[in-house]
Amino acid sequence: MNKTLALRKRHWKLRPSGLLWGALKFLLAFVVACIMLYPFWWMLTGAFKSALEISELPPTFFPREPTLENFDVIFGQADVFGQMYINSIIIAIAVPLLQTIVCLPAAYAFAKLRFPGKNIVFMAFMGSMMLPGQLTIITNNITMVDLKLVNNLMSVILLSIFSAFAIFMMKQYFMNLPKDLDDAAKIDGCSIWGAFLFVDVPLAMPIVSVNLILCFNSAWGGFFLPMIFLRKMEVMTVPLGMTVLQGAYNTESKAVLVAALMLSIVPVVIIFFLFRKQLIAGIATSGLKV
Amino acid sequence: MEKVKKAPASGKRLKRIEGVTGWLMITPALILFLGFVLYPAIRTFGLSFFDWDLLTDKEYVGFENFGKLFTDERLGTIIGNTLLLTAVSVVLKVALGFLLAYFVFRLQNKAGSVFMESAIFFPIIIPMSIISMVFVILFSTDTGAINGILYMIGLPKVPWLSSASMALWSVLIVDVWKGLGFFFIIYLVAIRNIPQSYLEAADIDGAGNAKKLFGIILPCVSATSLFLVINALITCLQLFEPVYLLTRGGPGDSSNVISYYIWSVAFQERDIGYGSVLALVLFVFVMLVTIAQFAISKFWVHYDE
Numbered sequence: 001m002n003k004t005l006a007l008r009k010r011h012w013k014l015r016p017s018g019l020l021w022g023a024l025k026f027l028l029a030f031v032v033a034c035i036m037l038y039p040f041w042w043m044l045t046g047a048f049k050s051a052l053e054i055s056e057l058p059p060t061f062f063p064r065e066p067t068l069e070n071f072d073v074i075f076g077q078a079d080v081f082g083q084m085y086i087n088s089i090i091i092a093i094a095v096p097l098l099q100t101i102v103c104l105p106a107a108y109a110f111a112k113l114r115f116p117g118k119n120i121v122f123m124a125f126m127g128s129m130m131l132p133g134q135l136t137i138i139t140n141n142i143t144m145v146d147l148k149l150v151n152n153l154m155s156v157i158l159l160s161i162f163s164a165f166a167i168f169m170m171k172q173y174f175m176n177l178p179k180d181l182d183d184a185a186k187i188d189g190c191s192i193w194g195a196f197l198f199v200d201v202p203l204a205m206p207i208v209s210v211n212l213i214l215c216f217n218s219a220w221g222g223f224f225l226p227m228i229f230l231r232k233m234e235v236m237t238v239p240l241g242m243t244v245l246q247g248a249y250n251t252e253s254k255a256v257l258v259a260a261l262m263l264s265i266v267p268v269v270i271i272f273f274l275f276r277k278q279l280i281a282g283i284a285t286s287g288l289k290v
Numbered sequence: 291m292e293k294v295k296k297a298p299a300s301g302k303r304l305k306r307i308e309g310v311t312g313w314l315m316i317t318p319a320l321i322l323f324l325g326f327v328l329y330p331a332i333r334t335f336g337l338s339f340f341d342w343d344l345l346t347d348k349e350y351v352g353f354e355n356f357g358k359l360f361t362d363e364r365l366g367t368i369i370g371n372t373l374l375l376t377a378v379s380v381v382l383k384v385a386l387g388f389l390l391a392y393f394v395f396r397l398q399n400k401a402g403s404v405f406m407e408s409a410i411f412f413p414i415i416i417p418m419s420i421i422s423m424v425f426v427i428l429f430s431t432d433t434g435a436i437n438g439i440l441y442m443i444g445l446p447k448v449p450w451l452s453s454a455s456m457a458l459w460s461v462l463i464v465d466v467w468k469g470l471g472f473f474f475i476i477y478l479v480a481i482r483n484i485p486q487s488y489l490e491a492a493d494i495d496g497a498g499n500a501k502k503l504f505g506i507i508l509p510c511v512s513a514t515s516l517f518l519v520i521n522a523l524i525t526c527l528q529l530f531e532p533v534y535l536l537t538r539g540g541p542g543d544s545s546n547v548i549s550y551y552i553w554s555v556a557f558q559e560r561d562i563g564y565g566s567v568l569a570l571v572l573f574v575f576v577m578l579v580t581i582a583q584f585a586i587s588k589f590w591v592h593y594d595e
Binding site: 025028029032033035036037039040042043055057058059101102103105106108109110113114115116117118121124125128130131132133134135136137138139140141142143158159161162164167192193196217220221222223224228239240242243246254257258261264265268269271272276279280283284 | 305307308309310311312313314315316318319320322323325326327328329330331333334337344390393397402405406407408409410411412413414415416417418419420421423424425427428433435437438439441442467470471472475476479524527528530531535549552553556557562565566568569570572573576577580
């Protein structure tokens with residue numbers, strides 16, 4: 001049966017309409033790839049173009065005379081951009097770590113332990129995913145003013161740690177782990193914390209790393225919270241700072257702005273190339289566990 | 291989870307330890323939830339009954355802020371924009387996402403499909419704010435690369451961000467371009483997860499590609515489709531960054547949407563009361579969508595097992 005199928009397939013491929021279909025498929029793939037990737041190519045090459053060349057229409061595909069002068073301008077005033085970079089790194093490292101410390105035990109408790117009130121709390125957590133950020137931000141702004149955390153990175157970090165989604169995702173993972181291991185650990189005299197830390201957490205590392213990566217990504221790119229709370233240049237994150245710097249860079253040259261924008265995505269692009277598989281898996285599981 | 295050990299002697303004690311440990315484990319998350327999610331939600335609801343600019347004293351005004359909903363002349367346009375943007379964006383993302391996923395699924399070339407997968411996925415990981423700022427430059431009427439390319443192939447220049455008729459669609463283009471990868475990748479995984487035996491059985495029965503697409507693949511991804519539609523509705527209703535960075539809601543209110551309006555009322559005009567009311571309106575929209583999800587999934591979706 002397999003043989004006939006293979007034969008049928010080959011036959012189909014040899015027909016002229018098959019060839020035409022193949023060419024169309026290639027063309028479609030090419031067009032889609034161009035649409036998705038061109039803005040990045042434009043950004044990457046634009047960063048190395050001269051002030052004159054960046055404004056040429058239609059845009060040149062390769063920089064005619066690649067230059068580093070744009071980066072010289074940015075690093076010439078390094079104090080602002082550098083400080084913003086450091087702020088972003090602090091947030092993008094602190095949030096994933098703290099989120100794991102806070103949400104992982106909660107996810108474990110919801111998945112594996114029995115305690116009174118568990119379902120109510122869990123439902124409340126899940127229900128909170130319905131709350132728009134615009135609703136809570138009005139009061140959180142007042143809270144942060146009261147706590148004197150405006151213009152302090154802690155405001156953004158504190159508000160980003162709790163994630164109902166992270167708890168949900170990790171809880172699902174814990175629930176799918178075999179229960180025998182927990183039981184074995186308990187029979188060996190392990191406490192609940194012991195079983196959690198030494199049996200289940202190591203087994204849950206795949207989902208923990210997925211969450212760390214997703215969280216790093218969203219913390220680096222976060223815009224709304226920094227925009228509300230970080231109002232001084234020296235505490236801004238890179239994406240927020242870019243909105244302030246874009247005017248200054250743009251008067252220098254559009255190429256300087258493009259170079260700065262390109263620098264601002266370097267960490268997430270590195271993460272993408274290092275962890276492409278985990279990222280895709282993470283985003284896919286977030287969709288599949290309906 | 292159900293079978294806590296029935297060690298008769300210390301059963302009760304174990305159970306108590308488990309209860310205490312459970313609460314200990316959720317306490318940090320619970321504190322943050324209470325302080326930064328539940329309390330603000332309730333307090334914002336309370337603030338909707340006050341007139342307050344954060345500087346002077348609050349003044350209780352009853353339902354006056356809610357009354358403004360019906361006299362606010364801008365609100366109709368803004369809600370209309372939000373719903374239009376959401377509807378078109380959801381249809382485009384779901385349709386294009388599925389078609390591209392099906393296309394890549396059918397590619398026989400392994401390297402080709404990995405490349406396409408990465409290309410379509412790539413914009414997901416780039417911050418929306420940076421993408422918006424890049425598109426501000428690309429959309430520029432006279433010096434932007436997009437109009438440059440249009441000009442090259444003989445099309446007229448489009449005033450993407452500066453005309454009232456195009457601004458909303460420019461925001462939509464950025465939103466779809468950036469969000470498409472999520473829909474694509476989830477559809478792709480869903481299609482790849484369809485048991486091979488289904489498709490093989492169809493092959494043996496001599497089913498054509500069209501038959502397999504409509505008879506097997508589409509029904510098998512219906513649960514995924516529902517999830518994606520709901521997810522897109524909820525995120526799109528709250529779209530903020532591209533509006534803020536590309537058009538500031540303008541020209542006029544032509545590209546203004548509810549989440550941007552909430553921010554400008556509550557944080558620029560410092561009208562906390564009315565801003566809270568608008569935020570509640572957004573919440574009601576999101577809640578309606580979520581309730582619809584539960585209702586629909588009961589009778590519409592085919593769940594495997």
